[in-house]
Amino acid sequence: MYKFTLSIRYLIRRPISYFAVAAVALCVFVVFVVITVLTGLSRDFKQKVYLSTGDCVVYTKSLVGFGYYDEFIDILRRQSFIEAATPVVRNYGLVSVTETGGLDAYGQSVREIAGIEPVSLSRVTGFGQWIDYHKNDVADVFRPAYDANLPGCVPGIDFLFQRDQQGLYHTPGRAVRAAFEISCVPLTAKGALARAGAGELNSKTFYYSDHFEAGYSLDRRLIFLPLDDAQLLCGMATGYKRITHIHIKFKSAVPLNRGTEQVKKLWGDFIATKAGAPYENLLSEVQVQSWKEFSKVIVALVETQQTMMIVCFALIGMITVFIVLVVFYMIVSHKSKDIGILKSVGASGFNIMSVFLNFAFLIGLSGSAVGVLAGWPFLVYINQIFRFFNFRLWDPQTTSIGAIPNTIDLTVLGTITLCAIGASVLGAILPSLRASRINCVDTLQVAQL
């Protein structure tokens, strides 16, 4: 009992222990804020990538694409674990702005094009939420409001508009007449140039019918087109119709890995039925991957940055350990008489050690509490605080991150608190051990007082 009593009294009565509490609190505050923001950035980014992909992708890296996709999508749609599946053609095109309509887009550039079926794509991905003017009628997303008969396209918002200093886009509120000529190099199913000697490019003019905002680099580089048009441009529409991707969404209760494995098996069974069929070789290049595998290059980059930052900030914890160690060495030196008294009434070395380890635990606990109590409101109001001081973590004109993520994760919070307490106790181990070994006769001698 005296161990707890003495630990608490040392904490309250020894001003030097306030420095240790402050060190722990500062460390917890910094790590709590940094990890929350970094974890939030990483989580938001992964969520954006997931929303552009769905749960699973059946795809080929070949620009030739693969066929028989209708049959496989029918098979997929009959599966009980599949929520939706949609075909996509991904390719590259030369985009020439032929009518600007007062938008910021101009000139020529190479962009990615994605031929899609908007309704089924919006069931698999976040496409339905990304678009602006057709949220409630996704099926008509390629019909320009100013002339429904013109072929529409949906470029990324960053292709058409620039952000202001607050990072906001100023869209006209409705589609304005702007035209883009998109040219692609069509390939045959054998991979040869489909229009060799005849200009080599397929071109078509599309009109701005809507734009999308996915919240990351897609907004700059991708233009959505109707699937049929994309197939025509890429030479995938004639005879043996082809696509490059099938995006799949699982039912909500289906674990990602299990669902992906089931799709892999279905694909394996499917290509076995196509043995000897025309262009069956294209099927062998097809891969089935979960969204995490499919996006691992881009996600791994973010995760690596996050890990590096967390490791850097965890080093702050080492400083805390050192501060606690120094403070405890001083406290043990000041309290050697107390140690002698305790030993003279029968306290063991382990009991003495416990007094100081309890003390360290209390320092860790109270420091964590202070750090969390300071960090929590700081995180809740972090965007307002940064706005008030006109301080920017990044340039909103060039970065698609809107607000600083500040969603508090209780698991992260618990882990930081436990680590802080652990660091405190770790820092106190050597001084506590020293205290437990102090010879009480030395400390109780008159000459030592």
Place this chain on the structure above:
Amino acid sequence: MSTNKYIMEAQDVHKSYRMGQTQVRVLKGVNLKINPGEFTAIIGASGSGKSTLLHILGALDRPDKGTVRFRGDDLATQSGRQMNRFRNRTVGFVFQFYHLLDELNVLENVLLPKMAGKSFAGWLVCRRAAKNRAKELLSQFGLSQRVRHKPYQLSGGERQRAAIARALMNEPEILLADEPTGNLDSKTGNGILEVLERLNGTGQTIVIVTHDERIAARAGRVIRLADGIIRQEK
């Protein structure tokens, strides 16, 4: 159960300390026997080794050579745990500078030996009785009004009486006092001696260390220590 008639017995006890480059021989073969209920004073000049002898008798320190027996049991054969228990239950220490813990109040200081000897659960079971015992001791020593005071709020005499109450908390078989009046004026010191005499009157075995002949004269038995050995006993 030992049938040894002495409560404590030291045989050929040697102890030396290193001070810088030199080895200082403090005790050079001390032989001593304490009877139950005795009030023994060990007297000697400063540096004669009397405090060292007291520390060895109370198991705060170990002799380099020789044996110390408590009721016939050699303390050298005891484990660390048994030695802690011995210091906690069998002996009570009173120091010249009181050695009360500044962070605890008077009552908590007196309760300290009881708390040190119990686990958390054990303390919860006995705490009511322990508090009653502590308050009773403080009352005996005229400190009823000082229970919640901190040591720095007490006079020297009050602190020493609180220290004696702490030493008696676990009803030790032997009370060891190292210059208990050395830091007090003669009137207050006299009061402390009266307390010790009263305790001895109830059968408490007491060994007191002092350099003051007048204080030693109040004990039933006086042992004179000089140059690390017992020179005279009366």
